[in-house]
Amino acid sequence: MFTKSRIAVYSAQIDKTAYKNLFRNLFSETCTIKFWDGEDITFGTGNSAFKIIFNEPLPISDIITNPSVTLGEAYMHKQIEIDGNIKDVIEAIYNNPKSFLRNKGKLNKFIIPVKNSLQKSKKNVSFHYDIGNDFYQLWLDKTMTYSCGYFKTEADTLDQAQENKVDYILKKLNLQEGNTLLDIGCGWGELIIAAAKKYNVKAMGITLSSEQMEKANKRIEEEGLKNLAEVQLIDYRQIKDRSFDRIVSVGMIEHVGKDCLHEYFMSVNKLLNNGGISLLHCITSLKGGNNPWLEKYIFPGGYVPSMSELVTIITDESFHLIDLESLRRHYGRTLEKWTENFENSLPTISKMKDETFIRMWRLYLNACAASFNSGNIDIHQFVFSKGIANELPWTREYLYN
Numbered sequence: 001m002f003t004k005s006r007i008a009v010y011s012a013q014i015d016k017t018a019y020k021n022l023f024r025n026l027f028s029e030t031c032t033i034k035f036w037d038g039e040d041i042t043f044g045t046g047n048s049a050f051k052i053i054f055n056e057p058l059p060i061s062d063i064i065t066n067p068s069v070t071l072g073e074a075y076m077h078k079q080i081e082i083d084g085n086i087k088d089v090i091e092a093i094y095n096n097p098k099s100f101l102r103n104k105g106k107l108n109k110f111i112i113p114v115k116n117s118l119q120k121s122k123k124n125v126s127f128h129y130d131i132g133n134d135f136y137q138l139w140l141d142k143t144m145t146y147s148c149g150y151f152k153t154e155a156d157t158l159d160q161a162q163e164n165k166v167d168y169i170l171k172k173l174n175l176q177e178g179n180t181l182l183d184i185g186c187g188w189g190e191l192i193i194a195a196a197k198k199y200n201v202k203a204m205g206i207t208l209s210s211e212q213m214e215k216a217n218k219r220i221e222e223e224g225l226k227n228l229a230e231v232q233l234i235d236y237r238q239i240k241d242r243s244f245d246r247i248v249s250v251g252m253i254e255h256v257g258k259d260c261l262h263e264y265f266m267s268v269n270k271l272l273n274n275g276g277i278s279l280l281h282c283i284t285s286l287k288g289g290n291n292p293w294l295e296k297y298i299f300p301g302g303y304v305p306s307m308s309e310l311v312t313i314i315t316d317e318s319f320h321l322i323d324l325e326s327l328r329r330h331y332g333r334t335l336e337k338w339t340e341n342f343e344n345s346l347p348t349i350s351k352m353k354d355e356t357f358i359r360m361w362r363l364y365l366n367a368c369a370a371s372f373n374s375g376n377i378d379i380h381q382f383v384f385s386k387g388i389a390n391e392l393p394w395t396r397e398y399l400y401n
Contacts, residue, residue: 009036013250014294015057016035016037016057018060019033019035019054019057019060020033020041020099022060022063022064023218023250024043025046025096025098025099026043026093026096026098026099026100026101026390027043027049027089027092027093027099027326027357028051028091028092028095028096029044029049029052029092030042030043030045030046030047030048030049030050030090031043031044031048031049031050031089032048032051032052033052033054034051034053034061034335035049035054035057036053036054036055036056036347037204046392049084049088049092050083050084050089050092051082051083051084052080052081052082052083053080053081053083053281053400054080055078055079055080055081056079058070058074058080060077062199063157064100066292067101067262068219068291068292068293068294069292069293069296072293072297072360072363073293074117074295074363075359075363076354076356076359076360076363078355078359081110082227084163084232086362086363086366086368087336087366087369087370087373088337088370089370090113090366090367090374091372091373091374092146092372094370094371094374094375094376095374097298099140099228102199102269106270109124114216114306122174126203126208126209126210127229127300128298128299129208129209129212129377130182130209130210130211130212132211132352133188133211133212133215134352135352135353138341138342138345138348138349139341139344139345140338140341141158141161141162141186142159143159143162143163143166143190143192144187144188144215144381145163145165145166145187145188145190145191146187146188146251146337147165147187147250147251147334148165148251148281148327148331148334148379149162149164149330149331149333149337150162150164150165150168150327150330150331151220151330151333152164152335155285158334158337158338158341160397161330161333161334161337162190165256165330166190166194167194169191169248169250169281169381170194170195170198170199171398171399172279172323172381172383172399173246173248173277173279173383174277174389174391174392174393174398175198175199175201175388176199176245177199177200177201177203177245178200178201178202179199179201179202179245179246179356180201180202180203180204180243180244180246180273180292181195181201181202181203181204181244181245181246181247181248182203182204182205182206182239182246182247182248182271183203183204183205183243183247183248183249183250184204184206184236184247184248184249184268185207185249185250185251185252185253186204186205186206186207186212186216186231187205187207187212187216187250187251188212188215188216188219189205189215189216189219189220189229189231189355190213191205191206191233191248192205192216192220192229193216193219193220193223193225193229195229196225196228197223197225197242198231200228201228201246201247202228203229203230204228204230204231204232204242204244204391205229205230205231205232206231206232206233206234206235206239207232207237207280208229208233208234208235209233209287210233212231213231213232213233216231216262216366217230217231220255223268223291225391232333235269235312236264236267237267239267239271242271243271243273244271244272244273244276245272245273245276245277246276246277246278246279247268247271247272247276247277248278248279248281249278249279249280249282250281251281251282251283252282253280253282253305254282254299254302254303254304254305255281255299255301255302255398256303257301257302257303258288258303258305260312261305261309261310262313263322265313265314265316265319266317267384268317268389269317269318269319272386273386274383274386274387275386275387275388275389275391276382276386276387276389277322277384277385277389278319278384278385278386279381279382279383280310280381280384281306281360281380281381282310282379282380282381282382283331283375283378283379284304284305284306284310284378284379285304285305285306285376285378285381286305286307287306288303288304288305288306288309288400289303289304290303290304292371294364296362297360298316298360304377307324307345307378310382311324311382312378314382315382318386319384319386320384320386320387320388321382321383321384322383322384322385322389322392323381323382323383323396324357324380325337325381326378326379326380326383327375327379327380327381328375328377328378328379329372329386330379331368331372332369332372332373333335335366335368335369335372337366338365339366339369340366341361342362342365343362346358351365
């Protein structure tokens with residue numbers, strides 16, 4: 001008869017065999033796996049690019065059926081350690097066409113979405129953005145712009161890239177003095193402040209984060225722009241009796257949810273004046289979906305739309321699509337800069353947040369950088385108008401002057 005200890009040893013051997021079969025074709029780079037019993041095994045030829053250390057076995061069935069949550073939680077709780085760069089590990093998964101995680105570790109389009117009501121949307125936004133301005137200012141740029149930068153050269157700093165991005169968006173909107181501008185999901189207010197200062201437009205920003213609103217309005221007062229700019233704590237669906245010449249949204253529609261995409265564009269249609277221009281800057285994917293680990297721990301209620309979904313809805317609302325541009329590589333670089341700042345700020349962050357939070361955010365920043373670098377996800381800027389916008393320049397040269 002088998003004793004409990006012998007059964008445990010036998011089960012561990014079965015698990016290790018399954019692990020070896022699973023990891024044999026998982027990565028595009030040579031790697032080493034260290035098991036809980038101390039055994040090392042290298043997959044591939046040459047030197048290992050990284051080592052993955054399993055401090056304890058994880059159920060193989062959980063890895064196969066829900067890899068992002070299972071492996072993500074295992075890293076958060078130190079069941080897994082990584083000797084090397086986390087970003088490189090995830091890129092090696094996405095860059096290997098034979099890896100089962102190339103598909104299952106990406107976005108899951110089969111997750112049943114829950115419609116984001118006004119109350120649920122505010123709760124979801126607060127979950128991510130109201131964890132402390134003091135935390136975000138440690139690793140964002142000086143303007144606290146929490147979206148993809150725009151790198152004109154390899155030497156551009158994060159501060160320069162974010163300034164470039166805001167300037168680029170404002171040029172695409174073809175702002176004219178006296179225009180009215182709405183920024184849906186305005187963050188900490190940099191875009192509307194820049195628009196008011198550079199173009200003398202009447203700018204309104206809206207957010208569902210109370211910490212963002214307080215910080216943005218404080219900046220507006222310090223800049224002496226209260227006569228031109230304001231930030232309100234309000235959902236875009238609640239704006240009444242106002243209309244705008246320009247509407248911009250940067251990194252917000254990913255929070256809207258699949259079931260509310262049409263509602264977003266219908267709202268823009270109602271709020272945008274005839275002949276007005278709107279710019280949407282957002283993360284996209286080939287098929288649309290979300291990542292279960294990100295949904296659970298980082299962005300509840302999130303949904304990354306496909307480019308085709310957005311183009312279809314834009315045309316369904318009778319908007320004229322003027323310009324469409326990918327900035328994928330720019331977001332990969334932005335996330336690498338954020339990650340570097342995050343790691344450099346750990347002495348301070350560790351006094352504010354516990355180890356599980358730190359490992360969770362380290363994984364989030366690195367995984368997102370890997371996803372953009374490998375093309376798992378993309379980011380696009382859509383420029384569209386309500387009616388004909390013939391005042392736009394004939395060519396795109398004005399964007400680069």
